[in-house]
Amino acid sequence: MGTCSLRKAFSAGCPGRVATMGYSLDFRWLHDAAGAIAHGAAMTLLLIACTTVLGILISILLAAARRSRYDLLSKAVAVYVEVVRNTPFLVQLFFIFFGLPTIGIRLDPIVAAILAMTLNMAAYTTEIVGAGLDAVPKGQSEAALALGLRAPQVFIKVILPQALKVIFPALTSQVVIMMLESAVVSQIAVRELAHEADLLQARTFRSFETYLVVTMIYLGLSMAIRRFFVAGGRRVLGAGVS
């Protein structure tokens, strides 16, 4: 690394270097790191995409099970939701990643991460989807049944679209929260954004700058996901989705 005086840092002589109180920030490593960061961001997006699809599908089933006639099934879902919501995601992740191999199930870190994220997400979205289902007036399903639709058709064509519209903002927030929380899967060596940051800072010795850049990328990702969902929601579920 070349030496850069404070004065030179402010002039054009030393690009990428900014002086602060007694310490100069150095962003020159960023040029070489762009590929790794992009790769990490892509992995983070892949993780959250899988989790969102799987988590919401599971939570629709669980929300229906929670409202079923079978008492035991309903109670089991309630217990699952409470256990997941009242324990830290990181503990759930370690429980799955370190625990399953002891009973002979060896998981790839990426699979373990998606599994833990999906189970976590489903517990939260089960509550959200359930609230949405409850918000659809009973008359809607009665009317659909009266028109001769079968029960699954009533659920998929009449109840679910209306419920989704009501809960869409809450679902979007949950996806963003899960994406941010996915940073901890770096702890089981999944090469997503936070893990790339860990590797980079170990190489460049520019820890603060590395995490600053990566934090800002997370901020951009969370805003992008929000935009994407609002735009997608408007298109699929119609106007009025915010």
Added chain:
Amino acid sequence: MIEFTFWDILRNLLFATRWTLLLSMVAFAGGAAVGLLILFARIAKRPWLRRFGAGYIALFQGTPLLMQLFLMFFGLPMLGFRIEPWTAAALGLTFYASAYLAEIWRGGVEALPRGQWDAGASLGLHYLQELRLVILPQAFAITRPPVVGFLVQLIKSTALTSIIGFEELLRTANAINNATFEPFTVYGLVAAIFFVLCYPLTQYARLLERRAPAH
């Protein structure tokens, strides 16, 4: 290798739990204090203060807590502070909590009818008195359920400080797991302890929510 019985594991974990509790309390108290300042900025009359408050909240709610903790841990030494996991953990969680609490309270302040401000003003109260005597007590009262709900989130979030080296419940568990190779027992117990801490609060938040008058 040291032999750990189930009771050894449990005892060690329970001892470590006090750090989780202490950190939660410090972060909650600190977060409430800083959060109040952010709330004042967020509902201030000056646009630049409002923008600052909104930006602060968006920044902390739009980035991972883990990154915030790392930035504390590596950023504080640059300002000349000594890095201790405890300091970084307490400060990181304080700022994190402040953003969420400010946002919750802002919702409470904005839910109050405009007439509350007008009534305060007509009684001759100035801005700060209006806030202190009329607005904030009501805003705090109606936002109690989400604040308790956030406390649960905060307690769970303390687990992340194990990553920057703070010796709380999860970090102790990792050490025990490395010695015993009994992940189901160790992490199961950790989950159970967190559950015992969080579940009553969750139920309390629900109770408060049910008791709240419908709007």
